[in-house]
Amino acid sequence: MESIIKRIEKELESFAPAAGAEETGIVRATGDGIAEIDGLTSAVLSEMVLFDPTFDRTLEDALKDPEPIFGLLLNLEEDGVRAAVLGDASKVYEGMLVRRLGRLLSIPVGDSLIGRVVNPLGEAVDGKGPTGATKQVPIEREAYGVIDRAPVNTPLHTGIKAIDAMIPIGRGQRELIIGDRGTGKTTIAIDTILNQKSESPETRPICIYVAIGQKESKTAKIVAELEEKGAMEYTIVVTAPASSPAAFQFLAPFAGAAIGEHFMEAGKDALVIYDDLSKQAVAYRQLSLLLRRPPGREAYPGDIFYLHSRLLERAAKLSKERGGGSLTALPIIETQEGDVSAYIPTNVISITDGQIFLLADLFNKGMRPAIDVGISVSRVGSSAQTKAMKKVSGKIKLELAQFRELEAFMQFASDLDEETKKRIDAGRRMTEVLKQPDGKPLPFELEAAIIFAATNGYFDSFAPEETSAVERKLQDFLVREAGDVLGAIREKREITEETERLYRELLEKFVERSK
């Protein structure tokens, strides 16, 4: 009680009433989360406004529900403005007073956000009280220019063998994860977050998972998994669930980018996952149609490409002069029946630096992750790949693509020559080696060691169908008996001649024992 009285007394001492004139407007019409407002003639685009429920009520009534409702100005028109209501739109009524706040839509950022679940306005939604973040940053801002950037040169390991070997991702890159529903897109993103646990705390990126239009139960499950595996220590979750207003779902990725930029500007590495941008595009389409903007292809507004390009351009690797931080973006797009030529998928494919394409057919065949190696690509990641991974993964992609062709041919041919059979068996073995269960990302040195064994024929003495079991045994063997070799790969980031010699001896021992 004493502390409350002191707090109020302190507030009264420092209180200065707002004596100046302020610009206000009146709600002319409202519906579907959009308010048409008269007045606010000097307001600017993307400015925040406040719908004030206390203006025409008695003090007693006003204090029963004093929470202001924020709005975002999206249309400036000849005779008024239109705003998206960022909150309970049912509380906005005709004739309601609207105040200008004189600032662009901003969110509080800071290190105290780590481990928290927030909404796109930066408000905590995990029941753990206020986040304590105080630095306000606008959620929309221009991306860094050419001069401020440096080439992508540091790897971001996902812990997924197939990706780190064939479609490597660099820090500061934008790599799209695309596929039909239920093909493992979110799993790749979550495994990538989990794998950062194996990084040293100095180089470990801060991860931001942005859930857009997801079921709350799915987000809760993801947060629980991250917490259980200790990944919330370096992760922030921004959530705009399916039940939230369209404006929240449209803003959530920008909020995630703003939070990521805070860490990037502090010289740290950050990773932001937008799960998914298809739902954001749908939310933006809804807002645009309600704002009476003209519809274009698939009823999306004309600036839908700009919406995604300005968001993804914010991913960057900064120059040394700018602190050398980075923001890596992993946007997710959901396709319908594997159609990558639809409007939003083609847009985002053209904006990003590569894509990981997941196939429903592969998924149904039991391939995890269900990556289609043929059309998955990383345009800048190879320059960020470690020497060790480059050395071991050289021809995997080509060999697997050849195997897929031969596999199709095999269905028609009854009699195959020895050379073709050998290639098919090698492809099968490699496919088995690259299989990986959900939630089990591997440290990079272990990935390199396993792929080294596969590409150097150490699995050849086993039948292709035994490969998975042998690979699991090899993992256990390496962890148990090859600590020195793994340590050397981790430390030097390459497989030196000496390490290779030692490792080959160990592999021969392993093959001998496993036969």
Add this chain to the structure above:
Amino acid sequence: MMDTYTRVLEIAAETADEAVAETAVTKLITHLKSAGREKLLPSIAAELRKIAARRRALRPVVEVAHADDERAALLEAKEAGIDARHAVVNPSLISGWRGRTGSVLVDRSGKRALIDIYRNVTS
């Protein structure tokens, strides 16, 4: 088309000369009848009512908590750029006054001050 007719009448109403406005209305009605579009008249009237209500909402208005404060409040409001002839008594303000003209609001009421304190303390 209806918007255009409404806009024409709105411009006519803005002119100080009532005869001009009267002529505009008469001519518009004659034109609509000859074109067989009298059905538009109720919608035009409804639209004009909305515009009039919007204008009323933007007129200068001063509210005071107590009738005794009217004179002082009107003077203060005039200094702040709100030129109203009379003040309306609104006891919910608790003390002080508030005034609006166009989209400018000056709120020097006790209610606003108390709500601001409440928000600052509870946030």
